[in-house]
Amino acid sequence: MSRDVEGPVGVHPSVSILYAQVWSGKPRMSIDDKGFLTSEEEKISAGKIYLGDVAESAIRSLGPHGTPEVTEESYDEQKWKLVCRSNELKIKISSESYWGFGLFAKCFLNKIILDGPLSxxxxxxxxxxATLGRNPWEPIRVRAFERKTKASISAHAQSWESLISFAKDEFLEIVEEQRAKIRKLRGLGEENEYLIDNAEIYLDEALMALSDKNIPAVERALSRASNSIIQFDPSTEVYSANRELLEN
Known part of the structure; x- marks a missing residue:
């Protein structure tokens, strides 16, 4: 897909382009002499920007990542462009006003371009x-938002919601796959049956975390469930190693 496309684009093989309403301009960040973001407390600063609640949440949601780099700034500290990379994702975020001459934080929107695996x-x-606790595609000024982004609110909602649904469906599929494994393994080793019971508990915890929109907790619970299944499964090397330890 051409990077000239304005979006919005949700589920796509290689890129997603989304627009979000900014509610808060904070935190205020400094830019070092190489263009990278630093905390505002840094004494040496080549400039400052108001990062905003959306961009802050987006960067944190990448997981482990490099230092965000500001690629464009202006006299208006809430008008900027930056890029940040994690192991799997590259995110570009731009901030610009779409109504009210940019006098308030809520006059701004963020354009988010995500490159990387769809999952x-x-x-x-x-x-x-989940971090924002609101629907970022719902703007303060609907018509102004639509004019600026050249897309309807329904198109914006679809782009965000399609990705949210994809993530949920993927997690539910993993849970069902794990439950299917558990059903096959039941009865193969009564002395270690507690491992399968634990896996069931972890899968329930994953579903609860998913309903709370807590992705890190979902991933932790699924990882624990998978580890319990691997330890119980007689066909795995982990099971064989544990068996040898018990027998020696």
Missing amino acids: SRARCIHEIV
Whole structure:
């Protein structure tokens, strides 16, 4: 897909382009002499920007990532462009006003371009929405937002919601796959049956975390469930190693 496309684009093989309403301009960040973001407390600063609640949530939702780099700034500290990378994702965020001459934080929107595997993009977007605690595609000024982005609110909603649904469906599929494994393994080793019971508990915890939109907790619970299944499964090397330890 051409990077000239304005979007919005949700589920796509390689890129997602989303627009979000900014509610808060904070935190205020400094830019070092190489163009990278630093905390505002840094004494040496080549400039400052108001990062805003959406961009802050987006960067955190990447997981482990490099230092965000500001690629464009202006006299208006809330008008800027930046890029940030994690192991799997590259995110570009731009901030610009769309109504009210940019006098207030809520006069601004963020354009988010995510490159990387669809699964990772979907989970990132799911986490952004959960962290914000609101629907970022719902603007303060609907018509002005639509004019600026050249897209309807329904198109914006679809782009975000399609990724959120993709992430949810993917997690539900993983849970069902794990439950299917558990059903096959039941009765193969009564002395270690507690491992399968634990896996069931972890899967329930994953579903509860998913309903709370807590992606990190979902991933932790699924990882624990998978580890319990691997330890119980007689066909795995982990099971064989544990068996040898018990017998020696």
